[in-house]
Amino acid sequence: MAGRTGDFPPLTPxxxxxxxxxxxxxxxxxxxxxxxxxxxxxxxxxVSRPVVREVLRRLQERGxxxxxxxxxxxxxxxxxxxxxxSLELLVRRGDVRVRELVAARRMLETxxxxxxxDQHTEEDARRMRDALAAFDAGRGVAAGxxxxxxxxxxxxxxxxNTVLQLMFGAIRPLTHGMVVRSxxxxxxxxxxxxxxxxxxxxxxxRKAEDAREAMARHIELAEELYGADLDRPLREVLQRRADHxxxxxxxxxxxxxxxxxxxxxxx
Numbered sequence: 516m517a518g519r520t521g522d523f524p525p526l527t528p529x530x531x532x533x534x535x536x537x538x539x540x541x542x543x544x545x546x547x548x549x550x551x552x553x554x555x556x557x558x559x560x561x562v563s564r565p566v567v568r569e570v571l572r573r574l575q576e577r578g579x580x581x582x583x584x585x586x587x588x589x590x591x592x593x594x595x596x597x598x599x600x601s602l603e604l605l606v607r608r609g610d611v612r613v614r615e616l617v618a619a620r621r622m623l624e625t626x627x628x629x630x631x632x633d634q635h636t637e638e639d640a641r642r643m644r645d646a647l648a649a650f651d652a653g654r655g656v657a658a659g660x661x662x663x664x665x666x667x668x669x670x671x672x673x674x675x676n677t678v679l680q681l682m683f684g685a686i687r688p689l690t691h692g693m694v695v696r697s698x699x700x701x702x703x704x705x706x707x708x709x710x711x712x713x714x715x716x717x718x719x720x721r722k723a724e725d726a727r728e729a730m731a732r733h734i735e736l737a738e739e740l741y742g743a744d745l746d747r748p749l750r751e752v753l754q755r756r757a758d759h760x761x762x763x764x765x766x767x768x769x770x771x772x773x774x775x776x777x778x779x780x781x782x
Contacts, residue, residue, distance in 0.1 A: 526562050531570045534560070539579050539590055546592040550580065613696070613752060614745050616689050617737045623682055624667065628714055628730040629723040631673035639673035640719055647711055656762045660694045666711060670718065670730075692749050693737065695766055699756050703740045707733060
C-alpha cells in the first residue's frame with residue numbers, strides 16, 4: 516500500500532479508517548497479516564501516532580483487526596455469524612456467492628411468506644398491495660429494485676415474527692443486489708415479476724402452502740436463469756453488470772459499499 520505524497524491536506528481519522536478498511540476488504544492485507552507499526556503508518560500517511568491509534572481502535576471495534584499489546588495488530592478472518600458489520604464487509608470483499616444467497620433466501624422467505632398468510636392484518640395487506648402496485652408502476656432499475664425489496668420487506672413485516680424480520684434486514688443489501696441482477700436481465704424480469712402476484716394472492720387468501728410454493732418458485736428462478744452467475748460472487752456479478760449499464764454502476768456503492776473504479780482505488 517503506497518503512502519501519500521505531494522501537498523495533501525492531513526487525513527482525518529475517518530478518512531484513514533476508510534483507507535485501511537479498504538486494504539482489508541480488497542485483500543491487500545489478508546487474514547493473519549500483521550499491519551505496519553503505528554510509527555510506520557503515521558509516517559506513511561502523514562498523521563500523528565494518536566490518530567493512528569484511534570483508527571486502529573475503530574478497526575478493532577469493527578472486528579477487522581485484533582490488537583495484541585507488544586506484538587502488533589493483525590487482520591482478523593471475517594465470519595458472517597458475527598453480525599451485520601461482518602456480513603456487510605464480506606459482501607464488499609466478494610465472499611458471498613449467488614448460489615448461497617438463493618439457498619438462504621429460499622429457506623427464509625418461503626417460511627416468511629407462509630407465516631404472512633397466517634398472520635397478516637388488514638394493515639399488512641394494504642402495505643403489501645401498495646408495495647406491489649408501486650413496483651408494477653415503477654420505471655428503471657434503481658426504482659424497481661427498491662420497490663421490489665420493499666415488497667419482500669412488507670411480507671417479512673406481515674409474518675409478525677420479529678426474528679424473521681431482523682434476519683431479512685440482515686441480508687437486505689444482498690437481496691437488493693440479487694434483485695438488481697434480475698431486473699437487468701430481460702428474461703428473468705419477464706418471468707419473475709408476475710410471480711409476485713401469485714405470492715400475494717396466496718398470502719391474502721390465507722393459503723400458506725400456496726404462498727410458500729410461489730415464493731420458492733420466484734427465488735428459484737435464479738437457479739434456472741442466472742447461468743454462470745450463479746456460482747460467482749455477488750459483487751463480481753454486479754460489477755460485470757455495472758461495466759455495461761451506468762444505472763447499475765450508480766447502484767453498486769449502495770449495495771456493496773464503497774467500490775472504486777479501476778485506477779481510482781485508495782492507496
